[in-house]
Amino acid sequence: MSRFVLMKVLIGPLLKLFFRPRVEGLERVPESGPVILAGNHLTFIDSIILPLISKRQVFFIGKNEYVKGTSLKGRLMALFFTSVGMIPVDRDGGHGGVAALMTGRRVLEEGKVFGIYPEGTRSPDGRLYRGRTGIARLTLMTGAPVVPFAMIGTDRVQPGGRGLPRVGRGRQITVRFGAPLDFSRYEGMDRDRYVLRAVTDEVMTEVMRLSGQEYVDMYATKVKAA
Template identity: 80%
Template sequence: MSRFLLIKAVLGPLLRLLFRPRVEGAERIPGTGPAILAGNHLTFIDSLILPLVTRRQVFFIGKDEYVTGKSLKGRIMAWFFTGVGMVPVDRDGGRGGVAALMTGRRILEEGSLFAIYPEGTRSPDGRLYRGRTGIARLALMTGAPVIPFAMIGTDEVQPGGKGLPRIGGGRRITVRFGEPLDFARYDGMDRDRYVLRAVTDEVMSEVMQLSGQEYVDVYATKAKAA
């Protein structure tokens, strides 16, 4: 049994017991072949829940600091995160975005699922912020379909993205997947900034409709800085 299946077999039932996650539209994820899962990002546990509610293993980019700890806790975190599909990348500096993009491209070209949060960071206030165009470049470079998804209620379970998740109190998490988006009409246009923005905005529009969030047409990083 692979580490992913082992983790899923152990934590899956516990997750269902604690948070009673409702999964909608999972059948829209293709059973084979590459696809990009693009969704909103409310809190830290988004990246724990998503891999455990999909049948296929989902790979995603994570901070390399999650897997470099030398303590017992650090080693356990590294074992867990790499087991569920996290690929550590140093995202600091000017090359971080390029490294993340190339990693996503490699994963998709291997025929796997790759998850991305187009906002680039967690929402500071529960609203949906402007998407960064890396999602568009990835879709156009690989030809992979984009499956929009929405995390709903994770910010109530873990407000602020820190600390232990809350249990009980009637809180429930929903993970909702939308119809696949095909951008083949833009083939060969992955360097056109207007096309990249149009593709990104279309993805974010679908995420907004799935999540029901209010949309803010600024980057979340700028909102946090302000």
């Protein structure tokens, strides 16, 4: 039994007990071959819920700090995240974006599922922000379809992404998947910035439709910095 399957067996029932996640459209995720899951990012537990509800293991980029803790809590976090599919990458360095992109490409070329938050960071206020074009480069370089998804309610369960999640009435989580998006019509155009923006905006439009969030045509990182 793989560590991923073991983690789902051990933690999956607790997830359902405490958060009662409602999953819609999971059958839209292809059962084999490379797939990009692209969605909104409201809070820390998004990256816990997505791998545990998926039938296939979802690989995604995470901060190095999540696996470097030496305390008991740190070691448990490292065990969990590496088991469910997190690949630690130093994203704060000058080449962090390139490393993340190449990691995603490698995962997809191996025929696996790669999860990505095109906003690049958690939403500062619950709205959906402009997507970065790394998602477009990945789908055009690999030919992998993009399945948009929306996390709904995770920010009410864990406001601000800090502290222990809250449970109780009125805090149900919904994860909604859309139909796969095929961008093969843009094959060979992964260096055209207008094409990259058009592909990214199409993905974000689907995420907005699924989530019902208000869209802001600005990068979330700039809003946080301000």
